[in-house]
Amino acid sequence: MRYFKKLVGEKCYLSPINIDDHEQYTEWLNDLEITSNLGASRGVIALNTEREYLEKLSREHNYAIIDKETDTLIGNCGFHKIDTISRNAEIGIFIGNKDFWDRGYGTDAMKQLMKYGFDHLNFRNIMLKVFSFNERAMASYRKCGFKEIGRRRNSILMYGKEYDDVMMDILDDEFRKLINN
Numbered sequence: 001m002r003y004f005k006k007l008v009g010e011k012c013y014l015s016p017i018n019i020d021d022h023e024q025y026t027e028w029l030n031d032l033e034i035t036s037n038l039g040a041s042r043g044v045i046a047l048n049t050e051r052e053y054l055e056k057l058s059r060e061h062n063y064a065i066i067d068k069e070t071d072t073l074i075g076n077c078g079f080h081k082i083d084t085i086s087r088n089a090e091i092g093i094f095i096g097n098k099d100f101w102d103r104g105y106g107t108d109a110m111k112q113l114m115k116y117g118f119d120h121l122n123f124r125n126i127m128l129k130v131f132s133f134n135e136r137a138m139a140s141y142r143k144c145g146f147k148e149i150g151r152r153r154n155s156i157l158m159y160g161k162e163y164d165d166v167m168m169d170i171l172d173d174e175f176r177k178l179i180n181n
């Protein structure tokens with residue numbers, strides 16, 4: 001597959017999405033261990049629909065996460081709900097290749113995307129939502145400087161239990177302080 005080094009971090013780089021990766025994405029998005037964290041476990045994701053979806057995503061600020069050492073696709077991250085007037089956005093990420101979990105790739109990819117969002121898209125605030133059971137994601141987001149700003153309580157019903165939707169955000173100057181220290 002062909003990837004392009006748009007944003008380069010320590011462990012990975014972010015490239016425009018290659019829609020020919022739809023089969024790999026379809027495999028990941030049928031893995032409940034991954035999709036339960038994304039709120040996507042109730043959807044049906046087939047090859048053709050995933051390709052169409054990737055086509056749409058590839059025209060917006062969504063990027064493939066590529067391992068620098070091997071040039072292989074390991075996941076995806078991007079901005080959504082971009083508000084160009086108030087200059088804010090939501091951010092999201094998943095690493096589909098589970099061999100790469102807990103090795104700092106998620107934090108590295110998020111920091112690159114956040115830097116791009118603040119430096120080039122001129123965002124003032126970036127926000128995200130995460131399920132309260134997703135301790136790994138929250139630990140990674142805290143390393144990127146995100147702080148919890150509130151919870152929608154008991155809004156997620158999964159595994160026979162209720163969980164919260166946790167909201168976290170960061171301002172541009174807070175991020176700049178973090179990366180310059």
Ligand SMILES: CC(C)(COP(=O)(O)OP(=O)(O)OC[C@H]1O[C@@H](n2cnc3c(N)ncnc32)[C@H](O)[C@@H]1OP(=O)(O)O)[C@@H](O)C(=O)NCCC(=O)NCCS
Pocket residue numbers: 033034037038075093094095096100101102103104105106107108129130131134135136137139140
């Ligand atoms: C969430 C995700 C992007 C994080 O990326 P990652 O590369 O695995 O995360 P990192 O290695 O950068 O950081 C994870 C941190 O969580 C810690 N962690 C892992 N499991 C944990 C747990 N159960 N409780 C607390 N901390 C935990 C790790 O030790 C690590 O912290 P450290 O570097 O201080 O040791 C990735 O795991 C993923 O895509 N998961 C599946 C999909 C998903 O959850 N997406 C996010 C939806 S909001």
